[in-house]
Amino acid sequence: MSQTAVIHEQQAVPQPKQHGKPGGFLAQANIFTGLIGGVVTAGVTYFIGDKLVPWGTQNADFSQVGLNALVFCTFVAWVIGFMVGIGAFAGPIRWALGHDLTHDDAEYMAGKGQGRMKYWKYTTDHKVVGIQYLVMALVLFGFGGFFAMLIRTELGVTWREVFDPNFYNSLIGTHGIVMIIAMIIVVAGPLGNFIMPLMIGARDMAFPRLNALSFWLLFAAVPPLVLNLVLGGMRDGWTAYQPLGTQAPIGMIGYQVCIITFAFSTGIAGVNLITTIVTMRARGMTWARTPIFIIGTLAAAIMGLIWFPMFQYAQLLAASDKVIGTSFYIPQNGGSVWLYENLFWLLGHPEVYVIVVPATAGILELMVVFLRKPLFSYKMAVAGFAGVVGISAVVWVHHMYMTGFAPQAGYPFMLSTELISIPFGFLVLVMLGTMWRGKAWNRLPMMIVYAVIFDKIIGGITGVYLSDVPVDQYMHGSMFVVAHFHYMLMGAGLFGAMAVIVYWFPKMTGRMFDERIGKIGFWTAFLAFQVTFLSMFVAGLQGMPRRVLQFDNAFEISNWISTIGAYFIGIGMLIFLYAVITSWRNGKVAPSNPWGSKTLEWQTQTPVPLENFPVLPVVTSDPYGYGVPDPYLKVEEQLDKDDNETVGAR
Ligand code: HEM
Ligand SMILES: [Cu+2]
Numbered sequence: 001m002s003q004t005a006v007i008h009e010q011q012a013v014p015q016p017k018q019h020g021k022p023g024g025f026l027a028q029a030n031i032f033t034g035l036i037g038g039v040v041t042a043g044v045t046y047f048i049g050d051k052l053v054p055w056g057t058q059n060a061d062f063s064q065v066g067l068n069a070l071v072f073c074t075f076v077a078w079v080i081g082f083m084v085g086i087g088a089f090a091g092p093i094r095w096a097l098g099h100d101l102t103h104d105d106a107e108y109m110a111g112k113g114q115g116r117m118k119y120w121k122y123t124t125d126h127k128v129v130g131i132q133y134l135v136m137a138l139v140l141f142g143f144g145g146f147f148a149m150l151i152r153t154e155l156g157v158t159w160r161e162v163f164d165p166n167f168y169n170s171l172i173g174t175h176g177i178v179m180i181i182a183m184i185i186v187v188a189g190p191l192g193n194f195i196m197p198l199m200i201g202a203r204d205m206a207f208p209r210l211n212a213l214s215f216w217l218l219f220a221a222v223p224p225l226v227l228n229l230v231l232g233g234m235r236d237g238w239t240a241y242q243p244l245g246t247q248a249p250i251g252m253i254g255y256q257v258c259i260i261t262f263a264f265s266t267g268i269a270g271v272n273l274i275t276t277i278v279t280m281r282a283r284g285m286t287w288a289r290t291p292i293f294i295i296g297t298l299a300a301a302i303m304g305l306i307w308f309p310m311f312q313y314a315q316l317l318a319a320s321d322k323v324i325g326t327s328f329y330i331p332q333n334g335g336s337v338w339l340y341e342n343l344f345w346l347l348g349h350p351e352v353y354v355i356v357v358p359a360t361a362g363i364l365e366l367m368v369v370f371l372r373k374p375l376f377s378y379k380m381a382v383a384g385f386a387g388v389v390g391i392s393a394v395v396w397v398h399h400m401y402m403t404g405f406a407p408q409a410g411y412p413f414m415l416s417t418e419l420i421s422i423p424f425g426f427l428v429l430v431m432l433g434t435m436w437r438g439k440a441w442n443r444l445p446m447m448i449v450y451a452v453i454f455d456k457i458i459g460g461i462t463g464v465y466l467s468d469v470p471v472d473q474y475m476h477g478s479m480f481v482v483a484h485f486h487y488m489l490m491g492a493g494l495f496g497a498m499a500v501i502v503y504w505f506p507k508m509t510g511r512m513f514d515e516r517i518g519k520i521g522f523w524t525a526f527l528a529f530q531v532t533f534l535s536m537f538v539a540g541l542q543g544m545p546r547r548v549l550q551f552d553n554a555f556e557i558s559n560w561i562s563t564i565g566a567y568f569i570g571i572g573m574l575i576f577l578y579a580v581i582t583s584w585r586n587g588k589v590a591p592s593n594p595w596g597s598k599t600l601e602w603q604t605q606t607p608v609p610l611e612n613f614p615v616l617p618v619v620t621s622d623p624y625g626y627g628v629p630d631p632y633l634k635v636e637e638q639l640d641k642d643d644n645e646t647v648g649a650r
Pocket of ligand 2: 349398
């Protein structure tokens with residue numbers, strides 16, 4: 001039995017008068033006009049700035065500030081030019097001129113009748129945006145992974161410099177921030193957009209045009225970041241600490257423009273996700289009947305919306321120091337580097353939950369399916385997510401124990417950091433409870449779930465060690481920290497994302513995922529991951545600092561092992577990517593509900609029609625009535641009943 005019952009209710013859509021061909025400028029605009037618009041606007045801005053404006057590079061006293069300003073304006077011009085070129089302003093401008101989009105225009109924007117071209121355009125259909133996010137995430141992982149291989153190559157042997165030290169540091173920072181961006185979007189982007197509206201029985205997101213806006217802003221944000229590598233680099237890691245950032249070459253500005261733009265993108269996406277979830281759930285889908293993946297996505301969107309602006313302000317002030325010569329972070333002029341660190345970590349810590357929470361919620365969702373059991377204590381899972389949202393930010397000082405900024409604050413923050421293990425513990429309990437006496441159907445997504453639980457335990461426990469002030473005195477800034485957060489971000493976050501993508505792959509692509517090749521790829525990457533990062537813990541415990549390219553011979557063996565492991569992660573991931581691409585192109589055609597799931601997205605046909613459901617569903621039960629003959633009985637009562645029956649049979 002599925003979560004649905006259907007009523008017959010169609011709303012007549014009012015049809016405004018059509019003027020001319022649908023789409024207008026949007027019919028011409030696509031990614032190529034966007035790229036042309038961006039490059040031309042940036043070029044013109046640079047030219048005018050350099051030649052005509054007196055505060056250009058010529059000004060002797062402020063040459064640095066002048067050049068920085070020029071580069072900053074050029075990057076901003078790129079973003080604006082790109083957005084104009086892709087048609088982001090077409091709708092608002094028409095609205096301002098008094099003609100809003102007609103119904104046909106809106107359908108055109110949603111991609112109707114455009115075939116594959118819609119994936120290259122400013123398309124509003126949430127399913128198209130979901131696919132765009134997925135491809136973007138894969139591309140970012142490609143870049144980030146390639147940088148990781150270069151980093152490990154450098155660290156494979158002591159005392160041999162493969163790269164120039166500045167370039168090496170920039171590689172580390174770029175790898176870090178590219179991966180963080182990829183991880184932030186990889187679940188909430190593809191699945192939050194493609195699957196979430198289907199799962200709640202809606203026809204689209206609340207604000208379809210904002211949906212396209214958030215994706216293309218993200219797209220525009222990335223080139224300035226990656227360009228830093230050829231513009232002198234960003235040498236101070238993904239955290240872009242100050243005052244190193246102000247002293248850095250112009251590459252740093254690419255990072256700043258990227259984050260400022262990306263923060264708009266996440267804010268817009270967050271508003272859209274939250275509004276959709278709160279207001280557009282199908283009739284009858286009360287909060288208690290809302291699938292747990294939706295609750296997790298909501299939790300992540302709330303954290304992102306509240307805390308991402310901190311990161312944006314941090315970079316706005318940093319850019320201001322570089323571009324107009326303010327001194328927010330310049331100590332000799334009265335600025336404070338602690339201001340930067342506080343702003344940074346006020347997002348920096350909640351951000352790791354923005355990454356891990358949707359993946360965790362997705363895993364809960366598919367555990368139910370592959371164990372064919374109701375979720376063990378839905379309420380506890382909700383309390384877990386709520387607790388994480390509540391405490392997420394009040395732990396940020398654990399990143400600053402060693403800065404001297406507030407020596408007495410260490411212990412309260414040690415306590416709050418350890419407190420957050422409690423809501424996380426709830427989520428683990430729900431996982432274990434759901435597994436308890438379940439009969440697992442060990443398809444690839446479920447196998448990845450086991451792997452994720454293993455990694456979470458290691459990442460979580462090492463996190464508790466690090467939150468101890470005395471331990472952190474020794475471990476801070478070491479390879480131990482790097483191993484800790486890779487267990488959480490990659491071991492739990494990325495592998496979790498792989499599980500949920502494999503699970504929803506048939507719905508998104510209309511094809512079955514090739515599990516045979518996928519399994520080979522996943523297990524290679526997973527085992528190699530253990531080799532790489534367990535030995536990194538060893539290097540850290542021996543005292544090896546992070547962000548160095550030369551190191552003592554004592555650390556040679558563990559580094560050598562890490563590097564070999566990393567190459568195998570690369571191989572495993574390439575095999576997995578091969579499975580993704582080949583399944584997408586020629587996989588077996590997927591039935592509409594291959595896993596026999598009960599949530600709404602599986603009840604509509606595949607490929608999903610433009611309007612999602614022919615008639616909107618009405619929900620009459622919670623989505624987890626697996627194995628329960630009468631889903632209206634409370635789960636506890638049912639378990640009691642099962643027990644009695646078993647006893648009777650004996
Ligand atoms: C949700 C999963 C988690 C993720 C994604 C995560 C991620 C990270 C990241 C990215 C850093 C390093 C930042 C940097 O310096 O570049 C870090 C450091 C840290 N993490 Fe976690 N973490 C997670 C869970 C935890 C937990 C559960 C705890 C403690 C109970 C914890 C405690 C710490 C501490 C204390 C540090 C700072 C260590 C130092 O720099 O000296 N983390 N974590
Ligand atoms: Cu933290």
